[in-house]
Amino acid sequence: MVEWNQIAQKIQFGAGKEANVLGPPWKVYRIGASATGDVLIPGNVLFENVKVLHEVNTPTLKRHLEAEKIPGVILYELRLDTYQYGLKVGDLFVLNDQVFGPGYDTTTYATTDINAFVMIQNKPNKVTIGARLNQLCHLVRQKVEPSSDDEWEPDSFNTLPVCLVNGTFVVGVESDTSSLIPIGLFPVARPYGDKAIMDTPAMPKKAGWCAFLPPLKGFKPRQGDRILMPDGTRYYVIFAAPQESGACGTYLFLEREKEAD
DSSP: OOOHHHHHHHHHHHHHHHHHHHOOEEEEEOOOTTOOSOSSSGGGEEEEEEEOEEEESOHHHHHHOOSSOOTTOOEEEEESOHHHHTOOTTOEEEEOOSSSOBTTTBOSSOOSOOOEEEEEEOOTTSOEEEEEEOEEEEEEEEOSSOOTTSOOOSSGGGEEEEEEETTEEEEOOTTSOOOOEEEEEEEEEEEESOOOTTSOTTSOOEEEEEEEEOOOTTOOOOTTOEEEOTTSOEEEEEEEEEEOSSSOEEEEEEEEEEOOO
């Protein structure tokens, strides 16, 4: 009798054959036990060219996603042979297409956007699922004590950086440099919340943003954390929903505190 694990491997083998013909190549990163610093660095590369065919919002994906819902986040059904490469949930894929790159998958000019995804679900006999990542960010946590002038300031001078040290994300001290972490960041096309009393009638309501972070060993984002973008934009975490089984990763609802410099 054919066992369930043998059937799963055969399904994956077939998906890998399809991906090898139709899928573009991706560079795969894994945060290992010695990983320190930024996430997407050469030392964390697991494979250079893994062929993956990805499709957005398929009916099969909706049936197999083990999460209530992840609003505002782009999800992919992934076709690849994860058994062949020993790929795991949390592995990061960055497009490595030397032919259809700038002008096809990105703009022709230089951009800070990335074309990437994280594998969030890879259960046997179910479709493999990834979540879109399109930016790099710094995570910081507000200090529990006030600044030198006895105020809790909402800026980076009164926050503690989140750093990747030996494969684990930890809250460092002020002198540490926060790690660059890939994130999926998407605007929500609706305002929310009441206006403050001092706002003028013409002032718009707050604008919400949705975000998705890969599983971060040792660190769970929470309300009050900040997300800092390289261009100076700053977001405040209103809601965080980490999930470490089923569809793994953290869904965030954000409020933009500061525009780009």
